[in-house]
Amino acid sequence: MIDKNMTDDPDVSDRSDHLKRELFQKTALLSGLLRSVPDLVFFKDTDGVFLSCNEMxxxxxxKPxxxxxxxxxxxxxxxxxxxxxxxxxxxxxETGQSSKSVEWIDCASGDRILLETYKTPILTEENxxxxxxxxxxxxxxxxxxxxxxxDKKNELFQIVNGSPIPAFVINKDHNIIYWNRACEKATGIKAHEVIGTRDSWMAFYKEERPVLADLVVDNSLENIDKLYENNKLTPSFVEGGYQAEAFFPLLNKWILLTAAPIRDHNNDIMGAIETLQDITISKQAEKAILDAKMLAENTSRTKSEFLCNMNHELRTPLNLILxxxxxxLAQxxxxxxxxxxxxxEIIKFAGSRFLDLVDSLIYIAEIEEGKMELDIEMFSLPAMMSDVKRMLGPNAFKKGVKLEFDIDTHVSVVYADKSxxxxxxxxxxxxxxxFTPAGGTVSVIVRQNESNDLHMIVKDNGIGISEEDQKRLYNAFVQLDGSLNRKFEGTGLGLSIVKKFVEVHGGHIDLESDPxxxxxFEVILPLSDQEPDNSMNSICDYSSFPGEH
Structure with a gap:
């Protein structure tokens, strides 16, 4: 700095004038160069006097x-x-060093701007x-x-840290930048212990290895498949994200891991977030369901084997008895x-009922095991209906119920499971x-429509069925009257078997009833499209239904 008290000295005065000329020359040169610079540029001498500035x-x-x-x-x-x-x-x-300052400035235009100013000393060639x-x-x-x-970082921090789901975030260098409170609770590791480190693996594994978020950050699809292929690995709903489930002995928990990339404005991966959901209870429930299913299958298989054995053991003596x-009776x-x-006659009736029960139990076992098969054959439906009438006619006559049959003459030979x-x-x-009282009527109507569907209708004017009872009518072993002194006997298997037989034929059964x-009851069965053998028509016997077809 030039001392003004020394300006009377001619040598000093000449030196001062020289310095000022050099300063003016330097500032003039710089001013020309910086005139178009968008920054605010100015020059001062050592006394703080402005020597030059640019337009900005x-x-x-x-001021000009x-x-x-x-x-x-x-x-x-x-x-x-x-x-x-x-x-x-x-x-x-004083220091000869550059300095930086940041301050808010009120411009003449009325704008308030934040100005970052760098100040640097100007030196001569002689320094x-x-x-x-x-x-x-x-x-x-x-x-x-x-x-x-x-603000966005604070918002992310609040979202991640306040989430009830354990979560942590790593940057592109794999350093942990967030480790929320839920993650602290789930892993037992405090945030301050791991933030800034690459030690997210310590919460899950005994030895260092990448976690799912590490692989997502690196977009390492090969390693993701390699490390998590046995952990139900699936892509998540976020592009580039994945989820997997695994059991972690260190935590003694099943965890559903979900990792997704965090991208910048250029869509480049700048980090990843990984969430941890404890699914231990659901996995235990899943195992319990699986164990129960296996037990049920074993029980069902044992039951089926028992019934098949009993089928043989019971049929042999029953057939002898009958x-x-x-x-x-033939005397x-x-x-x-x-x-x-x-x-x-009592022996024969009881034996026949017992044989029907055995057959029903075998049918139910086959249905439950999924072993029910159709034995498709060509047969005369009228002839089969004649057998049914011959079997059940005496029962109806004995009870005083009229049994009527109305079979369309166009219904002859069908291709289905006769049995x-x-x-x-x-x-x-x-x-x-x-269920029809004495004096009542049971009508059996058989029709075949243009679509080759067989309609079999059984109609009675008996006691009827309420809407509430209709909901459980086809359940196996269900009697609508479950009391010990019920009026009507039965096992509760008949209608269940009928419904299953109808369904295995690809048909359906409808019911209309009023107490x-x-x-x-109307059974509708789609019949096979195979052309019936006309030679079979000769055995279609309608003679058993005089006046009823």
């Missing part, structure tokens, strides 16, 4: 360049701000200090962007008195007879 600086001050040159900060700004600027100038002059150059940059937008970014009962071995004949259709009709007609008025 002049516009901010609100010519009115700024030769002035000091105290001439242009309020005292406090001018003192602040002058103290920065002196610091640069002598002759002034200060200042460059001020408007960083208002940058400040707003930084504030907005910080065969000898028929032999006795081939001698005449029976009325009492002997009555007892023999199952016969069983369907047997159960439906037997039920109709059982006290009767019931109408």
């Amino acid at each position: 600086f002049a516009q901010c001050i609100g 360049v010519s009115e700024i040159i030769g002035q000091t900060s105290h001439d242009l700004f309020d005292r406090n701000r001018a003192d602040f600027f002058r103290s920065n100038d002196k610091r640069v002059l 002598e200090l002759i002034g200060v150059v200042g460059v001020g940059r408007d960083i208002t937008e940058r400040k707003h962007a930084e504030d907005e970014l910080q 065969g000898y009962a028929d032999l006795l 081939e071995t001698g005449q029976l008195n009325e009492e002997q004949k009555h007892f023999t 199952k259709i016969k069983t369907m009709l047997h159960h439906l007609i037997s039920n109709g007879i059982k 006290g008025k009767g019931s109408t």
Whole structure:
């Protein structure tokens, strides 16, 4: 700095004039170069006098360049701000080092800007200090962007840290930047222990290895498949994200891991977030369900094996009993008195019921095991209906119920499972007879429509079925009257078997019923498209249904 008290010395005066000329030359040169620079640029001598400035600086001050040159900060700004600027100038002059300051400035235009100013000493070729150059940059937008970014970071932190789901976030360098409270609770590791480190693996594994978030950050699909292929690995709903489940002995928990990339405005991966959901209870429930299913399958298999064995063990003596009962009733071995004949009929009736029960149990076992198969064959439906009438007619006559058959003459030979259709009709007609009082009527109607669907209708005017009871009508082993002293006997298997037989044929069964008025069951079966053999028509016997077809 030049001492004014020494200006009377001619040598000093000449030196001072030389320095000023050099300073003016340097500032003139720099001013020309920086005239178009968008930053605020100014030059001062060691006394703080403005030697030059560019237009941007002049516009901010609100004065032309010519009115700024030769002035000091105290001439242009309020005292406090001018003192602040002058103290920065002196610091640069005294230390010979550059300095930076950031302050809010009110421009002449009324705008308030945040100015980042760098001040640097101006030196001669002989390294002598002759002034200060200042460059001020408007960083208002940058400040707003930084504030907005910080707000976003704070928002992310609050979301992650406040989430009840354990979660952590890593950056592209795999350093942990967030470790929320839920993650602290789930892993037992505090955030301050791991934030800033690459030790997320410590929460899950005994030895260092990448976690799912590490692989997502690296977009390492090969390693993701390799490390998690046995853990139900699936892509998540977020592009580039994955989820997997695994059991972690260190935590003694099953965890559903979900990792997704965090991308910047260029869609480049800048980190990843990983969440941890404890699914231990659901996995235990899943195992319990699986164990129960296996137990049920084993139980069902054991039951089926038992029933199949019993089928053989029971049928053999039952067939003998029924065969000898028929032999006795035929009186081939001698005449029976009325009492002997009555007892023999009881034996045959009870044996027949028992045989029906065995057949029903076998049917149910086959249905439950999924082993029910169709034995498709071509047969005469009228002839089969004649057999059904011959079997059930005596029961209806004995009870005083009229049994009517109405078979369309166009229904002749069909291609279906004869045994199952016969069983369907047997159960439906037997039920109709059982639940119809003396004097009532059970009607059997058979039709075939243009679509080759077979319609079998069994209608009675018996006791009927309520809407509530209809909901459980087809459940196996269900009796609508479950009391011990119920009026009507039965196992509760008949209608369940009928429904299953209808469904295995690809058909359906409908019911219309009103309590006290009767019931109408309609079975609709799609028949095979195979062309029937016309030679079979000769065995279609309608003679058993005189006046009823």
